[in-house]
Structure formats: structure tokens, C-alpha cells
Amino acid sequence: MADLYLDILILLDSALRLATPLVLAALAGLYAERSGIVDIGLEGKMLGAAFAAAAAAAVTGSAWMGLLTGVGASIALALLHGWVSIHQRGNQIVSGAAINIIVAGLAPTLANHWFHLNGQTPLLSGDARFQALIWPGVDAIGNLPVIGPLYAEVISGHNVVTYIAILSVPIAAWVLYRTRFGLRLRAAGENPEAVDTAGISVYGLRYRAMIINGVLCGLAGTALSTGLGAAFVRDMSAGRGFLALAAMIFGRWKPVPTLFACLLFGFVDALQGRLQGVELPLIGEIPFQFTIMLPYIFTVIILAGFVGRIAAPRASGIPYSKEG
Amino acid sequence: MTAERRAVALPAWATSGLLPVLNLAAAFAVSGLVVWAIGESPLEALKLLLYGAFGYGEAIGYTFYYATNFIFTGLAVSVAFKCGLFNIGGEGQAMMGGLGLAVVAIGLDGWPPALVLPAAVLGAAIFGAAWAAIPAWLQARRGSHIVITTIMFNFIAASLVSWLLVGVLKAPGSQSPESADFPEAAWLPKIHDLLAGLGIQIEGSPLNLSFLVALACAGLVWFFIERTKWGYEIRVVGGNPGAARFAGIPITRTLVLSMLIAGGLAGLMGLNELMGLQHRLIANFTMGYGFVGIAVAFMGRSHPIGIVLAAILFGALYQGGAELAFEMPTISRDLIIAVQGLVILFAGALEHLFRPQVQALFRRLGALGEAHG
Structure with missing residues (x-):
């Protein structure tokens, strides 16, 4: 019984780790779509950020410099998508x-031009990677029954980007539902004419949504290459941008349900990792x-x-033009 | 914006000729910057690319060989788009089409070509169509977003085929994930062999009969969409779903039909790659051609002639790019992929980029004409 409990905790632990880039990317897609821009480029932005972060971390030896560079690259791509969608x-x-x-x-x-490693970046180690943060009192609490392993395995021991991802969810909910900016952002995605009539710039709101989108995708990509992995590898995003988009739809364009959708996806991903090479009763090895x-x-x-059948933000994907 | 309100209507040659050429030039200019940034001469690269694509007979053959793939995948995107569906699943549909024709070709070992060839074509079309119909039905009936479902189906198809290629379909004694060779009856004849039979000698290349099949498909798609009742229904559902419902057009059936055709067309891509050249099913033979089909359809303005021309452009980019990567070792296959992405961005998503300037130019020319006339 204790073994099974520990097994489940280890599974939850890797689910949380694997869900990190999904949560960040899904929230990125959520901000964009709530403002009226469909973004299937989450994948590319994550990959770009993963590369920029790993390259900068490899050169400077600092994971934080990697994070800054990754976020910068992702914002640039997000603004490109914004410009195409908004002005063009x-x-x-x-x-x-x-x-x-x-x-x-x-x-x-x-990557090849700079590092000559067949399209990869050098392997990161030490401070160039985001290390697991061990929470205070793990030794003391870890020995308690039931709660102890939960605290030690699941809550403690993730890197900083995972905690940022979890925090981004209540922040997104607060921004979208409790601030004036959030109200206007949602309005830009539902009824841009009304926003325009109120004298607020639809374009401005959408560009700001894309900057937030860039920051979040940048964090997601950074998590891939400097947290989950230890280098940039070709195509390392492996469809996560699309899974994030699906999680956002499953979460009905709302931050908290989206988080749970991402955790579910992370869990399935963790499960598939666990199932590899394992003999199952009746079925055998999958x-x-x-x-x-x-x-x-x-x-x-x-x-x-x-x-x-669920309604996406009504004006999502439709370019806004004052002439209608 | 006021400039656009006084906009002059541009002639057709300007919207479907001049604007795409300007967009293409812009994409090449940005690509040139990248080439320059990694320390090579953009002009030299362009020269090598053009020579590699059109410089000699074999190169031209290869260009048209690649163009064949893009005609199929471009048509696949455009037929779905006519019905208002965004088919990003060309990649998976082509993969399943390849599986379909491989199963038929290997299964009918010993049969004459006159039976095997049509049966294999049918196998490719049916597998591709079936793989596209599921997302279409899910969208129509269950409200699943077709963009996401078709992307997921791409991943699933790739895993499924690679599983079959290390298992049931694996060639005996082979280490790589590929099927046994198709019987010769399932090989499509090369164009240079066909022409040699007619007494015309051209340089050898992988260009094969499927190029003509692709051209025929382009013609048939045009006829179907523009001249038949079902094609009309597809256009109405795509243009105005509300009106289609009032007119009593069965929406679900029309959506599924358009995706069946789209998937069938994407599935036919295997004719060129597998029956034309490889003569066996190999993992990942689709190589991203399905995604390029999106750009081909947009650049070709979803018109069959436009699609054929855009497909030749991308074929040239593929073939020229491969030659360029061979001649300039610093320029890799990856960079050519990035260039394709840039062409897709400029040609597919930035179609209005130069419109205001071109309109201003035409306005000025018009004013000049009036002043003089």
C-alpha cells in the first residue's frame, strides 16, 4: 500500500514537471484568444525560446540569462504574429x-552556426540549468506519514519555472476577471466594436495580449531546455504547443480549468513514460x-x-478594422 | 486607412501576379539576411539555388518531381478550405495514404500492373480520405476544433506507421524502419522512360507518371468545385453556413465530403514518393510536404492553376535548396526549411503587405492617364 502511494506520488511529481510548459503555453494562448487572436504558433515560440534560453545559458553559464533571452526571443515572435494578425x-x-x-x-x-554540435546546444550543467528547489523542512516533514512523502515528492523539489507556472494561473484569473485591463481585453475578443466605441484601442489591447503571450511562451520554452532538459535539441517541443492549445479549449478559455486540463495532460504524459517497457497484466508490454x-x-x-460545442471568444481569429 | 477607402480596384494580374511576386521577393530578401548573417553571400546562394532548380534537365525533372507532392497537398488544403475547414492534417493523411498503397501493392504481389496500379491508387485515396473524414465528422457533430484534431491525427498517423514498420510491415532482415520492396507491377513509370518510348530523349530524373495524375486531379478538382452540385454545396457551406442551412444543404454530409476529397488527394502524395521513387513504405516519407500544402493553397489563391504554379515554386525551392545545401556546407537543410517558413509567412499570411503601395501606384498612374488623356 505504501509502495503504491509512493508510486502515485512520483507519478504526480513528474506530471507536475511535464505540465509546466503546458500550463505556461496554454495561458499564453488564452491571453491571445481572449483578446481576439488565434495562436497556433505556441509551438514555434516555445521552440524558439528553448533554443535562445539554452544558447544564452550555455554562453553565460547563467540560467537566468537564459530565461531573459528566451523570453526576449519569444516576445519578438509573438509581436511578429501580432503584427501580421492586427495590422496586416x-x-x-x-x-x-x-x-x-x-x-x-x-x-x-x-545552433549549428554558433556551436557546431549538429543542431544542438552544448549540454548545460550547474548554474546554467534551473535546479530543483528543496523546500525548508523537507527532512523533518518528510518523515511524517502520508503528508511527508507528499510534501517531499510533489510539493518540494521543482525548479523555479514550475512554481512560476502555478502562480501564473491565479494571476491570470485575477488579471482577466478583476482588473480593468482584463475586462477590456475580454471585450476586445468578444465585441471589439464596443471597445472601439468606448474610445479604447483594440489594436493596443491585442498587442499587449501578445506581449504577455510572448513572456509566457518564453517561460515555457525556457522550462523545456533549461529545466526539463539540459540543452536545446531539434524539435524538442514535440507538439506541446498544440497540446497546450487543446488544454486551453478543454479548459474553456478559463485559467483555472485550463490548469487542471494541463495537469491531466501532464499526468497522461507521465503515465506514458511509466508504461514504456512495463509488462501489464493481460495486455503485456505496450x-x-x-x-x-x-x-x-x-x-x-x-x-x-x-x-x-463551446463558444470560443466571439471575435477570436477575426482581424479588426474600424471600417468594419 | 483613408487611402484604402479611395482604393482603386486592382486588375486581376496585379492581385494574383504582382502581389505574390512582391511577397516572394520580400521573403527572399529576409532569407538573404539570414544567409548573410551566417557568413555566406546571399547572391551566390540565390544563383546556386536557381541553377540547382532549373539549370539542367535533371534539375528541372527533380523540381517537377517535388512539385507533384505539393500539388496533391495544396489541393488537399484548398478543397477543405472551400468548405470553410482548415485542414492541417495533410501530413497524416499522406502518411496513411502511403500505408494504404503499400498494403495493396505488397498484398497484390504477382498481379499484373493493369490491376495493381489502379488498386494501389484507390488504396492510397481511401486510407487518406478515411483519416480526414474522422476529424471532419468530429467537427461537424461533436464540435471538436478541426485544426487541433487534424494536428493530433498527424502525430497518431506517424506513430502508427512507424509501429507497423518495425512490426508487421518490416522488411525481413532489414534494420531500418521500412517495408519490403513493392513488386515491380506497382512501380509508376518514369517520365523520361515514357518519353524515350516515344522517341524523345530527356535527362533521367525521378519525375514519374504521378505528375500527370496530379495535373489531372487539379483539373478534376476545379470541375468538381465549380461545375457540380456537390461542389456548389461545398462552396455555399464554406461561404455562408447559415444560408446553406436555410437552403437545406446537409451541412455534416458536405463537411465530411469535402474532407474525404481533401484526404484522398493528400493520400495520393504517396504515389509520387513511394510508387514513383522509393518503391517501399518508409517512415516519415511525408517530410513536411503536408504543411507546405497550406502555403501552396494560399499562394495559389485556392485555384487549381494557381496551386500548380505555387507547387512548382515550392518544388524549385526544395530542389534548389537541396543543391544549395550540397554546394554550400554552411547552408543546411534546416535553413531551407526556415526559408520555406518565410515564404509561407509572406505569401500566405501577409498578402496585404504591399497592397496599399501598389494601389497608390495604380492611383497615380490612373491620375497621370487622365491628365494626359
């Missing part, structure tokens, strides 16, 4: 897909190609079965 009134899905492809090609090209399919199949089932 371009097709937002094409723009997002294009950014994904540009980054998938450009990041390994630059081939790894099937276990890595799990999160994707899960996403399809969730979207088809449990979400149903």
Missing part, C-alpha cells in the same frame, strides 16, 4: 503555422509507439467527448 489582417492560422516552420528551421541552423500516442489520442477523445 493576415490569416492567423497560416501565420502561426509559418512561425512554427521558420523556428523549426532557424533554431538548429543558428509498444512505445503506442504509449507516445497516448496524449494525442487522449486529446482527440477529450475534445470530441467531453467538451462538446
Whole structure:
């Protein structure tokens, strides 16, 4: 029994770690869509930030410099998508897909140019990576029954970006529902004409949403290459940007439900890692190609079965023009 | 904005010719900056790329060979788009189409080409169509977002095929994830062989019969969309779903139909890659061609002739890029991918970028004309 409990805790621990980039990216998508911009470029921004963060951390030896650079790169990409969507009134899905492809090609090209490691960045160690933060009193509390292992395994021992991700959720809820900026942002995504009539700039609101989007995707990418991993590797985002988007839809464009959707996805991801090479009763060993399919199949089932017909922000994806 | 309100209507050659060319030039200019940043000469690179794509007979053959893939995937995006659906699943549909034709080709070992070829084509189309129909049905009936479902289906198809290729379909004795060779009856003839039969000699290249199949598909798609009742229904559902419902057009059936056709077209991509060149099913043979189809459809303004032209452009970029990467070792395959992304961005999402300037130019020309006339 104690073994099973510990097993579940270890699973929850890796679920939380794997959910970190998802939570950040899903919130990034949420800000964008709430302001009226569809963003399927989460994937590309994460990948770009992962590269920039790993490269800067490798050169400076500081994970924090990596974080700054990663966030900077991601903001630049977010503003590019914003400019295409807002001022150029371009097709937002094409723009997002294009950014994904540009980054998938450009990041390994630059990595090769700078580090000559076949499209990767050097392996990070020590201060160049975000290390696990051990919470105070782990030794004392860790010995308590039930609560002890929970505290030691699940709550303590993540890197700082994971805690930032968890904190971003109540902050997002507060910003969106309790501040004037949030009200206007949501209005820009539902009824931009009304926002415009009130004398508030729809363009300005949407650009600000994209800057927040860039910061969050930057954190997500940084978590990938300097927290979860220890270098930038080609295509390391592996569809997480799209899973985040699905989690946001499953969470009905609301921060707290989105967090739970991401945790669920993180859990499925952790489970698929655990199932690799394990003999299950009756079924036997599941081939790894099937276990890595799990999160994707899960996403399809969730979207088809449990979400149903839900309304996205009404003006999401529609360029705004004063002439209507 | 006021400038646009007094906007002059641009002639068709300007919107579908001049603007895309300007966008393309802008994409190349930004790519040139990247090339320059990694320490190579952009002009030299452009020269190598153009020579690699069009400089000699074999190069042209390769350019059209790659263009064949993009005609299929571009049509796949455009048919769905006519119905208002965004099909990002070309990649997975092509993968499943490849699986379909491989199963038929290997299963019908020993049969004559006259039976195997059509059966394999049908296999490719059916598998691709089925893989596209599920997301379409889920969107129509369950409200799942088709963009996300088709992306998930891409991942699932890739895993499924790679699982089959290390298991059931694995070639005996082979270490790499690929199927056994197709029987020769399932090989599509090369264009240079066909022409040699007619007494015309051209340089050898992988360009094969599927290029003609792709052109035929482009024609058929145009006829279907513009001249048939079902095509009309697809356009109405895509243009105005509310009106379609009032007119009694069955929405779900139309959405699924358009995705069936789209998936079937994407599935046919395997004709070129697998039956034309590789002669076996290999993992990841789709190589991102499905995504490029998005740009091809947008750049070609969802018109078959435009799609064929845009496909040739991307074919040239692929072939020229491969030659360029070979000639300039600092320029890798990755950089060519980034260039493609830039072309997609400028041609697909920034179509209005130069419109105000071009309109201003036409206004000035018009004013000049009036003053003189």
C-alpha cells in the first residue's frame, strides 16, 4: 500500500514537471484568444525560446540569462504574429503555422552556426540549468506519514519555472476577471466594436495580449531546455504547443480549468513514460509507439467527448478594422 | 486607412501576379539576411539555388518531381478550405495514404500492373480520405476544433506507421524502419522512360507518371468545385453556413465530403514518393510536404492553376535548396526549411503587405492617364 502511494506520488511529481510548459503555453494562448487572436504558433515560440534560453545559458553559464533571452526571443515572435494578425489582417492560422516552420528551421541552423554540435546546444550543467528547489523542512516533514512523502515528492523539489507556472494561473484569473485591463481585453475578443466605441484601442489591447503571450511562451520554452532538459535539441517541443492549445479549449478559455486540463495532460504524459517497457497484466508490454500516442489520442477523445460545442471568444481569429 | 477607402480596384494580374511576386521577393530578401548573417553571400546562394532548380534537365525533372507532392497537398488544403475547414492534417493523411498503397501493392504481389496500379491508387485515396473524414465528422457533430484534431491525427498517423514498420510491415532482415520492396507491377513509370518510348530523349530524373495524375486531379478538382452540385454545396457551406442551412444543404454530409476529397488527394502524395521513387513504405516519407500544402493553397489563391504554379515554386525551392545545401556546407537543410517558413509567412499570411503601395501606384498612374488623356 505504501509502495503504491509512493508510486502515485512520483507519478504526480513528474506530471507536475511535464505540465509546466503546458500550463505556461496554454495561458499564453488564452491571453491571445481572449483578446481576439488565434495562436497556433505556441509551438514555434516555445521552440524558439528553448533554443535562445539554452544558447544564452550555455554562453553565460547563467540560467537566468537564459530565461531573459528566451523570453526576449519569444516576445519578438509573438509581436511578429501580432503584427501580421492586427495590422496586416493576415490569416492567423497560416501565420502561426509559418512561425512554427521558420523556428523549426532557424533554431538548429543558428545552433549549428554558433556551436557546431549538429543542431544542438552544448549540454548545460550547474548554474546554467534551473535546479530543483528543496523546500525548508523537507527532512523533518518528510518523515511524517502520508503528508511527508507528499510534501517531499510533489510539493518540494521543482525548479523555479514550475512554481512560476502555478502562480501564473491565479494571476491570470485575477488579471482577466478583476482588473480593468482584463475586462477590456475580454471585450476586445468578444465585441471589439464596443471597445472601439468606448474610445479604447483594440489594436493596443491585442498587442499587449501578445506581449504577455510572448513572456509566457518564453517561460515555457525556457522550462523545456533549461529545466526539463539540459540543452536545446531539434524539435524538442514535440507538439506541446498544440497540446497546450487543446488544454486551453478543454479548459474553456478559463485559467483555472485550463490548469487542471494541463495537469491531466501532464499526468497522461507521465503515465506514458511509466508504461514504456512495463509488462501489464493481460495486455503485456505496450509498444512505445503506442504509449507516445497516448496524449494525442487522449486529446482527440477529450475534445470530441467531453467538451462538446463551446463558444470560443466571439471575435477570436477575426482581424479588426474600424471600417468594419 | 483613408487611402484604402479611395482604393482603386486592382486588375486581376496585379492581385494574383504582382502581389505574390512582391511577397516572394520580400521573403527572399529576409532569407538573404539570414544567409548573410551566417557568413555566406546571399547572391551566390540565390544563383546556386536557381541553377540547382532549373539549370539542367535533371534539375528541372527533380523540381517537377517535388512539385507533384505539393500539388496533391495544396489541393488537399484548398478543397477543405472551400468548405470553410482548415485542414492541417495533410501530413497524416499522406502518411496513411502511403500505408494504404503499400498494403495493396505488397498484398497484390504477382498481379499484373493493369490491376495493381489502379488498386494501389484507390488504396492510397481511401486510407487518406478515411483519416480526414474522422476529424471532419468530429467537427461537424461533436464540435471538436478541426485544426487541433487534424494536428493530433498527424502525430497518431506517424506513430502508427512507424509501429507497423518495425512490426508487421518490416522488411525481413532489414534494420531500418521500412517495408519490403513493392513488386515491380506497382512501380509508376518514369517520365523520361515514357518519353524515350516515344522517341524523345530527356535527362533521367525521378519525375514519374504521378505528375500527370496530379495535373489531372487539379483539373478534376476545379470541375468538381465549380461545375457540380456537390461542389456548389461545398462552396455555399464554406461561404455562408447559415444560408446553406436555410437552403437545406446537409451541412455534416458536405463537411465530411469535402474532407474525404481533401484526404484522398493528400493520400495520393504517396504515389509520387513511394510508387514513383522509393518503391517501399518508409517512415516519415511525408517530410513536411503536408504543411507546405497550406502555403501552396494560399499562394495559389485556392485555384487549381494557381496551386500548380505555387507547387512548382515550392518544388524549385526544395530542389534548389537541396543543391544549395550540397554546394554550400554552411547552408543546411534546416535553413531551407526556415526559408520555406518565410515564404509561407509572406505569401500566405501577409498578402496585404504591399497592397496599399501598389494601389497608390495604380492611383497615380490612373491620375497621370487622365491628365494626359
